[in-house]
Amino acid sequence: MSATQKNIDEMIADIKLPQNVIDNLNRELKERKVTKKQMEEIVKRLHSGYDNAKIEAGEAAGVVSAQSIGEPGTQMTMRTFHYAGVAEINVTLGLPRLIEIVDARKNPSTPMMTIFLEKNYSHDRDKARELAWKIEATYINVLGSISTDITEMKVLIDLNKKALTQRNMTSKEIADRIEEELGVSCEIKGDTLVLEPGKPSYRELLQLVKSLHSVILKGIKGIKRVVIRKEDTGEYVLYTEGSVLKEVLAIEGVDATRTRTNNVNEIFEVMGIEAARQALINEATDTLKEQGLNVDVRHIMLVSDIMTVDGDVKPIGRHGISGEKASVLARAAFEVTVNHLLDSGMRGDVDELRGVTENVIVGQPIRLGTGNVKLIARKAK
Numbered sequence: 380m381s382a383t384q385k386n387i388d389e390m391i392a393d394i395k396l397p398q399n400v401i402d403n404l405n406r407e408l409k410e411r412k413v414t415k416k417q418m419e420e421i422v423k424r425l426h427s428g429y430d431n432a433k434i435e436a437g438e439a440a441g442v443v444s445a446q447s448i449g450e451p452g453t454q455m456t457m458r459t460f461h462y463a464g465v466a467e468i469n470v471t472l473g474l475p476r477l478i479e480i481v482d483a484r485k486n487p488s489t490p491m492m493t494i495f496l497e498k499n500y501s502h503d504r505d506k507a508r509e510l511a512w513k514i515e516a517t518y519i520n521v522l523g524s525i526s527t528d529i530t531e532m533k534v535l536i537d538l539n540k541k542a543l544t545q546r547n548m549t550s551k552e553i554a555d556r557i558e559e560e561l562g563v564s565c566e567i568k569g570d571t572l573v574l575e576p577g578k579p580s581y582r583e584l585l586q587l588v589k590s591l592h593s594v595i596l597k598g599i600k601g602i603k604r605v606v607i608r609k610e611d612t613g614e615y616v617l618y619t620e621g622s623v624l625k626e627v628l629a630i631e632g633v634d635a636t637r638t639r640t641n642n643v644n645e646i647f648e649v650m651g652i653e654a655a656r657q658a659l660i661n662e663a664t665d666t667l668k669e670q671g672l673n674v675d676v677r678h679i680m681l682v683s684d685i686m687t688v689d690g691d692v693k694p695i696g697r698h699g700i701s702g703e704k705a706s707v708l709a710r711a712a713f714e715v716t717v718n719h720l721l722d723s724g725m726r727g728d729v730d731e732l733r734g735v736t737e738n739v740i741v742g743q744p745i746r747l748g749t750g751n752v753k754l755i756a757r758k759a760k
Contacts, residue, residue, distance in 0.1 A: 438747070476662075477667070481663075483699065490640065512597065604619065704734070705731075
């Protein structure tokens with residue numbers, strides 16, 4: 380090994396890069412045949428970038444992140460709904476959406492999915508439309524009109540031939556589905572379905588009509604609407620009102636590598652904690668950018684890391700991160716002050732005054748920055 384190569388290896392080792400990054404770097408060098416001088420410049424820049432990225436010991440990273448996200452938050456609008464480039468699909472944006480993200484809400488107020496399709500589907504409108512019908516929950520009121528015959532005690536469904544053809548469905552399929560779901564006999568007479576309730580009573584008849592409206596004949600429960608949009612790239616993308624990630628990913632033709640939802644908890648359940656962490660970063664960044672606010676991604680990364688560090692998606696609030704702080708005073712300073720103090724008093728808890736909040740409360744220097752440095756006088760000999 381040449382002296383220069385040895386120096387380069389030592390410089391790389393100093394930066395403490397992960398082994399996979401070093402392997403990729405070496406592979407790139409072999410493929411591109413970089414000169415030793417160029418390689419030294421690369422390592423030098425890497426070293427410089429790494430040093431610039433490091434924060435000083437004792438830096439109040441948490442406080443800086445809180446300020447960096449909180450201040451732009453005051454400039455965000457309160458507008459809740461917005462057509463996200465797609466007609467008919469409402470999406471919560473602005474401050475309400477940011478609150479939803481940091482609260483790790485189990486169900487967002489406007490759940491939606493962006494479904495990307497595989498190559499043989501994404502450029503064919505008919506195939507994309509066919510997939511949309513597979514995903515969108517189809518109810519009877521879309522396929523025909525319901526009427527009641529009180530004299531005969533029967534429910535009549537007049538099917539729309541055009542709607543059936545469009546959704547690739549038959550009268551028999553619908554009749555079988557209704558029989559399976561409601562357990563009533565369903566007779567096909569031309570384009571009309573005739574249903575009889577279990578008992579010949581007016582109450583049963585009304586109950587049957589009510590139940591009919593909730594039967595899903597095709598598609599996925601929870602997906603209220605699917606809109607197809609042709610993107611600038613020329614491919615068709617499906618936007619849904621409602622989110623059921625697991626079932627949608629199982630459908631043939633859906634590109635599972637790019638399909639996403641705005642429901643972080645659903646991503647966590649289907650894909651795991653790492654995907655949920657990335658989803659939190661993406662959702663918060665997109666929400667701020669949509670409002671024209673530019674926040675350094677590292678502040679958002681810190682928040683999402685804290686929310687997911689225990690392998691679960693926790694809210695930043697008294698039911699999550701803030702409620703689990705070791706310090707009694709820090710918990711009391713956030714919300715429900717009296718309850719925290721009473722409970723801690725009964726248990727005989729001890730506060731070690733390690734954090735920022737508790738030290739501010741008792742009026743002593745915080746353990747950050749200059750407050751993190753202690754001078755000890757050496758004994759004179």
